[in-house]
Amino acid sequence: MLWNAPFPGQIMNKTQFDHFIEINGVNCHYRDIPGGKKGSIVMLHGFASSTYTWESVDRRLAEAGYRVLSLDMKGFGWSDKPVNADYSPETLVEEVKAWMDALKLKDVIFVGNSLGGGIACMVAFSYPNLVKKLVLVDAGGQRMKLPKIIRLFRLPMAHPFGRLIYGKWIVRLILREVFYHKDWVDDARVEEYYKRISTFNAIGSQIAFARTINFDLYEIYMQRLREMTQHCLIIWGKNDAWIPLKHGYRFYEQLPNATLAVIPECGHVPQEEKPEVMFNLICDFAEGKDLSSTAREFSVDLKVKERPDARNNPNGAVAQKRNMNRNRRRKRNA
Numbered sequence: 001m002l003w004n005a006p007f008p009g010q011i012m013n014k015t016q017f018d019h020f021i022e023i024n025g026v027n028c029h030y031r032d033i034p035g036g037k038k039g040s041i042v043m044l045h046g047f048a049s050s051t052y053t054w055e056s057v058d059r060r061l062a063e064a065g066y067r068v069l070s071l072d073m074k075g076f077g078w079s080d081k082p083v084n085a086d087y088s089p090e091t092l093v094e095e096v097k098a099w100m101d102a103l104k105l106k107d108v109i110f111v112g113n114s115l116g117g118g119i120a121c122m123v124a125f126s127y128p129n130l131v132k133k134l135v136l137v138d139a140g141g142q143r144m145k146l147p148k149i150i151r152l153f154r155l156p157m158a159h160p161f162g163r164l165i166y167g168k169w170i171v172r173l174i175l176r177e178v179f180y181h182k183d184w185v186d187d188a189r190v191e192e193y194y195k196r197i198s199t200f201n202a203i204g205s206q207i208a209f210a211r212t213i214n215f216d217l218y219e220i221y222m223q224r225l226r227e228m229t230q231h232c233l234i235i236w237g238k239n240d241a242w243i244p245l246k247h248g249y250r251f252y253e254q255l256p257n258a259t260l261a262v263i264p265e266c267g268h269v270p271q272e273e274k275p276e277v278m279f280n281l282i283c284d285f286a287e288g289k290d291l292s293s294t295a296r297e298f299s300v301d302l303k304v305k306e307r308p309d310a311r312n313n314p315n316g317a318v319a320q321k322r323n324m325n326r327n328r329r330r331k332r333n334a
Contacts, residue, residue, distance in 0.1 A: 010078075011029060011078040012195055017031045017032060017033050018030075018031055018078075019031070019032055021099065021102060021103075023074075023095050023098050023099050023102065024095060024098060026074050026079065026080045026082060026085075026095070027079065027080045028071065028072060028073075028074060028079040028080070028095075028099060029051065029071075029072040029077055029078035029079045030051065030069060030070060030071040030072065030099070031051045031054075031058065031068075031069065031070045032067070032068075032069050032103075033058055033059060033061075033062040033067070033068045033069070034062065034067055035061070035062035035063070035064070035065050035066040035067045035068060036064075036065030036066065037065065038064070038065040038066050038286070038287075039066060039067070039107070039108070039109065039132070039286070040066065040067045040068075040069065040105055040107075040108045040109070041061055041066045041067070041068045041069070041108065041109045041110075041111060041282070041286070042069050042070070042071070042100070042105065042108045042109070042110050042111065043058065043068065043069070043070040043071075043111045043112070043113075043116075044070070044071060044073070044096065044110070044111070044112040044113070044116030044117075044119055044120055045070070045071075045072070045073070045076065045077070045113060045114075045115070045116045046113045046114025046115045046116050046117070046138075046140070046268075046269070047114055047115045047140075047147075047150065047206070047209070047210075048076070048149070048174065048193075048197060048206055049076065049077070049113070049114070049115075049116075049193075049269075050072050050076055050077025050078065050193075050196050051070040051071065051072050051077055051078075052077070052192050052193070052196065053113065053269060053271055053272055054068075054070045054271055056271060056272060056275035057271050057275050057278050057279050057282070058070060060275075060279050061279065061282065061283070064279075064283055066109075066286070069103070069105070071096065071099055073092050073095065073096065073116075073119070074087065074092065074095055074205075075087050075202075075205030075206070075208070075209060076196075076205070077196050078196060078199070081199065081200060081201040081202055081204065081205040082201070083201055083204060085205075085208070086212075087205060087208040087209040087212055088209075088212040089115075089118060089119060089122065089212065089213075089218070090122075090217075092119055093119055093122045093123055093126065096119060096123055097123060097126075097127055097130065100123075100130055105130065106129055106130050107129070107130070107131075107132040108130065108131060108132060109131075109132060109133045109134075109135065109282075109285075109286050110123065110124060110130075110131045110133070110134050110135065111135040111137065111282065112134075112135070112136060112137065112139060113137040113138060113139070113269060113270075113271060114137075114138055114139065114140050114242070114243065114268065114269075115140050115209075116137075116139075117136040117137055117138065117139025117140055117141070118139055118140040118141035118218070120134060120135075120136065120139070121134065121136060121139065121141055121221065121225070121228075122141075122221055124228060124230055125221060125224065125225075125227070125228055128228075128229065128230065131230055132230065133230055133231050133232070133233070133285065133286065134228075134230045134231070134232040134233070135232070135233045135234075135235065135282060135285065136232060136233070136234045136235070136251055137235045137236075137270060137271065137278075138235070138236055138237055138240050138242070138243050138248070138268050138269070138270065139234070139243070139247075139248075139251060140243060141218050141221065141222060142218075142222060142243075142247045142250055142251070143215040143218070143219065143222075144215075144243060144244075144247060146210075146213065147177070147242045148177075149174055150210045150213070153206060153207040153210035153211070154207075154210050154211055154213070158207050158210075159203065159204055159207055162203045162206075162207065163203055166197075166198075166203060168190055168191075168194050171190050171193045171194045171197065172185060172190045175189065175190065175193065177241055177242065177268075178240075178241070178242055178267050178268035178269055179267045179268075179269070179272075179273055180237065180239040180265055180266050180267040180273060181265070181267075181273060184273065189272075222254070225251070225254040225255050226254055226255070226256055228255060228256065228257075229256075229257070230257065231257045231258075231259075231285075232251075232255045232257060232258045232259070233258075233259050233261065233281065233282075233285040233291075234248055234251050234252055234255070234258055234259065234260045234261065235261050235263065235270055235278065235281060236248035236260070236261070236262050236263070236270075237262075237263055237266035237267045237268055237269075237270050237273065237274075238262050238263060238264050238265070238266060238301075239264075239265065239266060239267050240266075240267050240268045241267060241268065242267075242268040243268065245262065248260060248262065252303060252305075256305070257305065258305055259285070259291065259302065259303065259304045259305065260301075260302070260303040260304075261281055261291065261295065261300050261301070261302055261303075262300060262301040262302075262303075263277055263298070263300055264299055264300070264301070274298075276298070277294070277298045277300065280294040280297070280298070281294055281300070291304075
């Protein structure tokens with residue numbers, strides 16, 4: 001039985017940071033946490049997820065001086081989930097762009113996890129004036145073997161079968177797949193996911209999205225990653241079972257201005273499993289700082305590309321690589 005959800009446009013335990021806005025006739029939920037004057041950070045969730053996934057880092061980033069916004073895309077979280085709507089990634093990209101336009105957001109630091117990472121990449125490529133820097137967190141978009149739940153949702157009769165078997169046990173099972181530390185999936189976390197996925201047509205919207213996945217189409221974007229000009233930080237959980245680390249290396253190889261940070265003992269959602277690491281990496285990257293100090297502190301494996309514009313930049317890639325090499329020499333000589 002599905003949870004007794006609120007009416008569309010309503011949420012449970014609303015805070016002063018929760019807002020709704022109508023985008024193309026759809027009531028969309030977003031969080032907006034005011035900060036200082038360092039600029040705006042936009043955060044976008046993954047499949048079957050919501051703004052909840054960022055709640056362990058968003059307020060801290062605001063306290064560090066940023067305006068931090070996160071959006072529930074159409075069909076996810078507390079946003080409306082209209083029946084027979086178009087849930088394709090191309091449509092979601094345009095709706096995210098429309099939301100940013102409505103809030104007059106541009107030159108943002110765009111952070112996206114999983115599906116949200118793929119959408120963020122497409123927004124950055126299609127509308128470069130909107131995105132100053134890009135953070136891809138275990139991002140989707142590369143050709144890959146789909147997770148079991150998405151493969152299930154692409155099958156005939158998935159909707160009645162999904163509604164029949166749906167319950168907190170399924171939510172817990174999926175979360176335990178995406179977490180490296182299985183015992184960190186507690187009742188409170190399961191409840192937050194369950195409440196949102198129990199809203200009207202939530203199962204239907206997840207199925208509708210799953211059936212739009214077309215890697216042949218995404219390949220058009222992936223083949224043009226080398227044309228992207230924004231600096232990009234790629235963050236990956238070393239133990240991601242949904243989108244394995246090899247896909248993080250592919251993004252690193254294809255993006256010309258990329259840094260790759262691999263977090264040990266971490267799965268598909270580092271923002272939930274390793275929020276302290278995420279906060280420090282995003283802050284350092286946003287401020288143009290050397291990431292090697294944070295990498296050492298949290299045993300993060302850092303790979304930095306040498307960029308042509310970085311040679312004379314003390315905060316650039318060459319400086320980061322130089323500092324890392326210096327630190328390795330110090331360790332050997334210690």
